[in-house]
C-alpha cells in the first residue's frame with residue numbers, strides 16, 4: 293500500500309480519516325438527515341447534493357491552487373457497510389483510495405473511494421494509478437459513469453474544523469460500480485458557498 297504522498301503544503305496527520313469515526317451516522321438522503329439528524333448548517337444542502345464534479349466546484353473556489361493529496365492507496369478489505377453497498381463477498385479485498393482535496397493548501401474534502409477488483413480491468417486499470425489526478429476527471433469525462441442518489445452522513449462530537457458532514461453514492465457503468473464517499477471539513481461548511489474562501 294502506498295503511503296502518504298509527502299506534500300509540505302498540507303500538514304495534516306495521516307490518521308485524519310473519518311470512515312470509522314464513532315460519531316458518523318449515515319442517512320438514506322439529505323432530507324432524511326434533516327428530518328432525523330441534528331440541525332445542519334445552511335451550506336450543508338449545497339455541498340451534500342451538488343451534482344456534477346465536486347472537484348470542479350472546489351477548483352472554482354480556489355484563490356490560488358487546488359491539489360489532490362494522497363493519504364493512502366492500496367488493496368484493503370472494505371468496511372462491512374461498503375461491501376454491502378458494492379455487493380462484495382465477506383473477505384474480498386478492493387482497491388481503496390483516500391485523498392484530501394485541498395484548496396490553497398488547506399484540506400476541504402476527505403474522499404474515500406472503493407473500487408471492486410472487477411472494476412479494475414480494461415480502461416479502468418488506470419484507476420489504480422490516478423496519483424494526484426482527481427478521480428472526477430475520469431468519471432465525468434465521457435458520460436459512461438452514472439451516479440446513484442446520495443446518502444448523507446453526519447459526524448457528531450468532532451472538532452470544529454474536522455469533517456462534520458459527508459455524502460456517498462455509487463457510480464455505475466454497466467455491471468461495474470465504485471463507491472465514493474466524501475467528507476466535508478468544517479472550513480468548507482462554515483462559509484457561504486458563493487463567498488467561500490478558505
Ligand SMILES: C=C(O[C@@H]1C=C(C(=O)O)C=C[C@H]1O)C(=O)O
Nearest residue numbers: 345346347391403425426427428
Ligand atoms: C468524483 C469526483 O472525484 C473527486 C476526487 C476523488 C479522488 O481524486 O480520489 C474522489 C472523489 C471526489 O471527491 C468529483 O470530482 O466529483
